[in-house]
Structures are given as C-alpha cells and as structure tokens.
Amino acid sequence: MSNSMFISIPVLFNREAFQNDLIYWYNERKRDLPWRENQDPYRIWVSEIMLQQTQVDTVIPYFEQFMNRYPTVYDLAEANQQEVLKSWEGLGYYSRARNLHEAVREVVESYDGKVPGDKKELKKLKGIGSYTQGAILSIAFDQPEPAVDGNVMRVMSRVLQIEEDIAKPKTKKLFEDVVANVMSEEDPSSFNQGLMELGALICKPKNPQCQICPVQKHCAAFGQGIQAELPIKTKAKKQKKEAYFALVMIDPAGHYFIQKRPEEGLLANLWEFPLFSQAEFDQYALLNWFEFEYNVKLNVKSNNGQVKHIFSHVIWEIDIVVAELTSGEIPNIKGHWINQEDLKTYPFPNVQKKLMKQLLIN
Structure with a gap:
C-alpha cells in the first residue's frame, strides 16, 4: 500500500x-x-x-x-x-x-x-x-x-x-x-x-x-x-512511571483531610488525599517539611501499603502515609476536614478509591 x-x-x-x-x-x-x-x-x-x-x-x-x-x-x-x-x-x-x-x-x-x-x-x-x-x-x-x-x-x-x-x-x-x-x-x-x-x-x-x-x-x-x-498498528511508547506519597491525615476528632485538585489537567476538580512527588521528597523529608510548614506534629503509622494506577499515558505508584495530628492547631491548608461517612459524598478518582479500599475507610 x-x-x-x-x-x-x-x-x-x-x-x-x-x-x-x-x-x-x-x-x-x-x-x-x-x-x-x-x-x-x-x-x-x-x-x-x-x-x-x-x-x-x-x-x-x-x-x-x-x-x-x-x-x-x-x-x-x-x-x-x-x-x-x-x-x-x-x-x-x-x-x-x-x-x-x-x-x-x-x-x-x-x-x-x-x-x-x-x-x-x-x-x-x-x-x-x-x-x-x-x-x-x-x-x-x-x-x-x-x-x-x-x-x-x-x-x-x-x-x-x-x-x-x-x-x-x-x-x-x-x-x-x-x-x-x-x-x-x-x-x-x-x-x-x-x-x-x-x-x-x-x-x-x-x-x-x-x-x-x-x-x-x-x-x-x-x-x-x-x-x-490486520490492522497494522505500531505499538505505543512505553508508559512512564511516577511515584507519589499520599498523605492521609486524621485529626483528633477522627476527620480526614481532603483537597480539590486544580481546575486544569489530569483528574481536574476531583478530590484527593494530598499527593507529593517522590522526585521531590523522601518520606522523612516530606514529613519534616510538612510539620515545619504547617506547625503541626504528626504521628505516622507504618505499613500502610501502596496502590498502583495505570492511566493511558502514565503509571502512578503511590505509597500511603497515614498520619495522626498529635499536637498543634489544625494546619491552615486549603481543603476540607470531613468524617468518614461524608467521604462518600465527594467525587474521587479511581486511584483515590483504590487508596481508600486499601485503608478500609470507604
């Protein structure tokens, strides 16, 4: 042809x-x-x-x-x-x-x-x-x-x-x-x-x-x-991988912190537990930065697992970090503190639903 x-x-x-x-x-x-x-x-x-x-x-x-x-x-x-x-x-x-x-x-x-x-x-x-x-x-x-x-x-x-x-x-x-x-x-x-x-x-x-x-x-x-x-179809380029930490924060009253993603880009306007790129932080540096930035003390639970999600062009690998606020004020960070039941009323992307399933919180 x-x-x-x-x-x-x-x-x-x-x-x-x-x-x-x-x-x-x-x-x-x-x-x-x-x-x-x-x-x-x-x-x-x-x-x-x-x-x-x-x-x-x-x-x-x-x-x-x-x-x-x-x-x-x-x-x-x-x-x-x-x-x-x-x-x-x-x-x-x-x-x-x-x-x-x-x-x-x-x-x-x-x-x-x-x-x-x-x-x-x-x-x-x-x-x-x-x-x-x-x-x-x-x-x-x-x-x-x-x-x-x-x-x-x-x-x-x-x-x-x-x-x-x-x-x-x-x-x-x-x-x-x-x-x-x-x-x-x-x-x-x-x-x-x-x-x-x-x-x-x-x-x-x-x-x-x-x-x-x-x-x-x-x-x-x-x-x-x-x-x-037939048909003739060349293979797509291999998807790149991106690694993140998901910071799942819980206040003393048992509320979870969630924030809305930006209005543009991947998963726009959906809600999530905050994600931080592992290219910028290891877990220790992330927690130190967060505690200093927002004047809080976090008690981190261990063995929270990982979730993986495949998009059409990229693969996300997310390590889950569950952290309880142990002292200080609730951090002044843009988002909502909500109870577990109310999590069901917000639109979350599939990758975050996987995360909730892993933690048995939805």
Whole structure:
C-alpha cells in the first residue's frame, strides 16, 4: 500500500451487497442496549461519550443511573459540576464529563435545548470530535456521516485490506473517507452501528470469528487468509512511571483531610488525599517539611501499603502515609476536614478509591 492518503475502493467490491448484508445482520443480532431504545440525540450523545475508552458492560449501569438523574439536557445543564463528577465516579477520563456538562449548557443557552443536527454547529460543542459527531448525526438524525473508531478501522482494514498504520492520527481521516464511500445513505444509522457491532462481537482484534461473519464474502483479508495480520498498528511508547506519597491525615476528632485538585489537567476538580512527588521528597523529608510548614506534629503509622494506577499515558505508584495530628492547631491548608461517612459524598478518582479500599475507610 502506498503512503498516499487516499484509498480507492476495489472495482469488484459490491457496496450495495455489503451494506445490505451488514444492516440485515445488525437488525437481526444487535444487542439490547439502553441507548438504542430510541433516537433521542441527547441519550445517544451521553452514551457515545461514556463509551469512549470504556467497555459496554461497564457503561450500561452508569448510563442508566446518569439518565435517571439527568433525563434531559435541562436537568444536566442545571446540575452542579461536582454532582456530575460524582455521578461519573468510577468511569474515569473525567474530562469527558466536564466537557459534556459544559457542552450541554451551551445547547440549552444557544440552541433552545435541542441538540443541533447540523454538522458545523455540532462540531462547535466542547468534547465532540469527528467520531462523536458522526455517531450522533447518523444514529440520531439519519445523516450519512462516518463514525470511525478503533472497531470500525479494524473491520474496514480487513474488509478492504487496508495496510495503513491505524496508530497514526492521519490514518483516521483516511478511514473516514473510506466509510463515507461505502456507507448506506438509506439507513446510515444501522450501517454505522452495524460496523461498530461487528467489530465488538465478530471482527475482534484477536481470533476474529470469520466463519460466522455476515460480510465474510466481501472481506479481502479473509479471502487472502491474512485477517490476523490486520490492522497494522505500531505499538505505543512505553508508559512512564511516577511515584507519589499520599498523605492521609486524621485529626483528633477522627476527620480526614481532603483537597480539590486544580481546575486544569489530569483528574481536574476531583478530590484527593494530598499527593507529593517522590522526585521531590523522601518520606522523612516530606514529613519534616510538612510539620515545619504547617506547625503541626504528626504521628505516622507504618505499613500502610501502596496502590498502583495505570492511566493511558502514565503509571502512578503511590505509597500511603497515614498520619495522626498529635499536637498543634489544625494546619491552615486549603481543603476540607470531613468524617468518614461524608467521604462518600465527594467525587474521587479511581486511584483515590483504590487508596481508600486499601485503608478500609470507604
């Protein structure tokens, strides 16, 4: 395959038969998922944001409780961001929730509460990239717009034997052009969902179930016996590791100290037991600095363990330091002192939930 960013559809590829076989299979075999109950663009939007980087089975209960709590764009727009983050707690990638919340407010303010069905208007909303835009326009508004994610690139790379590296960002545009060329204009909703479903259930990354694939006769890779070799995907760089101390402070009344993370960056606006980089302090230096900085005396418990959390780009290794205040005033540090029961009301990232589980405090 050349390096040019253009893929020509083979002359012998029967678009109409491919569309019909895929759509028929999808309508016969599609999973019963809560966001497929209707074509409400708001519900579809929420589901697509939740499904980014998250498995379907994980998303279902989150989607149901989220829609029960915020059944319309107005309900979500009126909600406090901390409440929204608490509803999202455990799903990860919290910028998705913040962007969705902000974009829904824009829909209420600028579009009379109606999710726009216009491509240019939809793209203006925060957090809506080309995939989400295509999914909403095709599924909710029956517009023939491609919605290309990893599943779709895998399916089409095999069907049309496309040997471009799907790990490269520019390749996605190529696949969007390919899907736009072969998709059904009569039923773009079923076509796009059919490609996604096929990638999820049949055309899997490893051991694709080609013998029961509804589009097997259209698949160039199957015909050549090279389906296991596609798609081509270079490996991502190894994740870097970062080491931290989590300082879990308890005052004489049994309250825990938590603080809010910054408004920008990783895990923005979520709550945590304070983290300190081990690149700056060892434990002894950290405690000395803290006691001097805030005029307190800490009694440190030993053997508090460690938690590890893997993000998409970095691995955190956190040593837990539990420290009781034994003398002096409560330190004048920005945050909240709360009892154990109230910890449940604040939105914490998964890494902090792991920490609480380790300490048996939640």
